[in-house]
Amino acid sequence: MLDQDKSAAPGREGHEGRDGRVDFELRPPRLEDVVPYMDFLAQRDVSIWLDDSAQLPVGPAQVEKLLLHDAWAIWAISVDGRFAGVTSLYDPNPLTGTAYLSIVLGEQRHWGQGLGNDIVREVLHRGFTQLGLRKICSEILAPNGAALALHRRIGFHEDGVLRQDAWRRGKWVDRIVMSLLRDEFEDENNE
Numbered sequence: 001m002l003d004q005d006k007s008a009a010p011g012r013e014g015h016e017g018r019d020g021r022v023d024f025e026l027r028p029p030r031l032e033d034v035v036p037y038m039d040f041l042a043q044r045d046v047s048i049w050l051d052d053s054a055q056l057p058v059g060p061a062q063v064e065k066l067l068l069h070d071a072w073a074i075w076a077i078s079v080d081g082r083f084a085g086v087t088s089l090y091d092p093n094p095l096t097g098t099a100y101l102s103i104v105l106g107e108q109r110h111w112g113q114g115l116g117n118d119i120v121r122e123v124l125h126r127g128f129t130q131l132g133l134r135k136i137c138s139e140i141l142a143p144n145g146a147a148l149a150l151h152r153r154i155g156f157h158e159d160g161v162l163r164q165d166a167w168r169r170g171k172w173v174d175r176i177v178m179s180l181l182r183d184e185f186e187d188e189n190n191e
């Protein structure tokens, strides 16, 4: 049974990164995150990998709705006490115990240091052990090398390819559908 009560969702408190890695905290989003998140979405190198809806200018009301009202389980990523992005589990299906993962590390200076890896592992932990999910899915555009590498390193399986499913940088690109089962995550992490 999935925990549908966002306010009661466990694990919304902070989390410190592991030894030797960049420290981060996952906390509930706040109203003051809206403008910086709009700034992240305005960066083409960030937004190009996101939904079609993020390919057009996104206004404050839309971002506020996304961050504070619509999401099932959403966390602001804080690094050194500064808002650095957003990660979420969305579209939960209580019948199948599935949900989708998203991560946007908007501060590009943090890329390539293993932070995305650590954050996704923490979100998976929360999704599987605290929110009762059985399977977590993720959709990655094929040219997004960093996101693909991250998911593969964590152990996501490639379920299939939605061919020529999004228009980016002047051409149609494939969308890779990946998933990780709770059992696979627990085996990997000896939980």
Ligand SMILES: CC(C)(COP(=O)(O)OP(=O)(O)OC[C@H]1O[C@@H](n2cnc3c(N)ncnc32)[C@H](O)[C@@H]1OP(=O)(O)O)[C@@H](O)C(=O)NCCC(=O)NCCS
Pocket (backbone or CB within 6 Å): 045, 046, 047, 049, 050, 103, 104, 105, 106, 110, 111, 112, 113, 114, 115, 116, 117, 118, 139, 140, 141, 144, 145, 146, 147, 149, 150, 153
């Ligand atoms: C995707 C994202 C979360 C990755 O965060 P990160 O902190 O840089 O990730 P990590 O450092 O943990 O891992 C990145 C991996 O990609 C690899 N990588 C980086 N750039 C790459 C590229 N162009 N091609 C292939 N691999 C690449 C790194 O070597 C690393 O792999 P490794 O751990 O096996 O060495 C971050 O870049 C981001 O938020 N991007 C914009 C939004 C986005 O793409 N979100 C995901 C949508 S599915």
